[in-house]
Amino acid sequence: MANFSLYIQQVPQKGRAVFAAEFIPAFSLIETCPMLIFNPQDGEHIKQTLLYDYYFEWGEDGERIAIALGYGSLYNHSFSPNAEYQMDFENNSLLVCAIEDIFSGQEICFNYNGDAEDQSPIWFETK
């Protein structure tokens, strides 16, 4: 569930994006996203679809894949993000947290590498 008011809007060149509709203080939990978890066989099908660009590696060993509901699939990537995510395997949830103050009208992004500081290229840059 979202703890703050959010909205979705199209952004040129990026598609849909998640925006804050109110002030979100740094270190707040923005949203708890329920996850759909796939078994490995389903995962092979999922990776052959547009969900290739959406899935998260899931579980302690990263062997399963998961899709985020809520707005978890719609946050864009940034190398200088204002949010980050944590994976709660026990509750099959993705926790999206602010890492700095986010103001109403700002886009909310996280680093798709997981670690907010990780500057490694991501798959859609290296394709």
Added chain:
Amino acid sequence: MANFSLYIQQVPQKGRAVFAAEFIPAFSLIETCPMLIFNPQDGEHIKQTLLYDYYFEWGEDGERIAIALGYGSLYNHSFSPNAEYQMDFENNSLLVCAIEDIFSGQEICFNYNGDAEDQSPIWFETK
């Protein structure tokens, strides 16, 4: 985006379910769910996964399939629902609307047949 405060909770025998966290007056728009739309080739893969139980037929001709983000994938089915959905193909959104007053703490359900009155068996009953 959700216009009312909602929460997700596990329900015995049903899995996750969507609940109202506040009073929702009849005929209110509860949530606008962004949809992920698949081309027919992707759709064939999707149907072979657990998403078989989640997809909506999509488009004027119903030839595409779509998965609901937000909480659109987590509403349970009821033959006496308190909500219904409308498909907004132009904006690739699923609109979930209250068809009666819904009180805080009540589960929100719609009829998976689309029409709130349609008493036809649904696929997971007929399996």
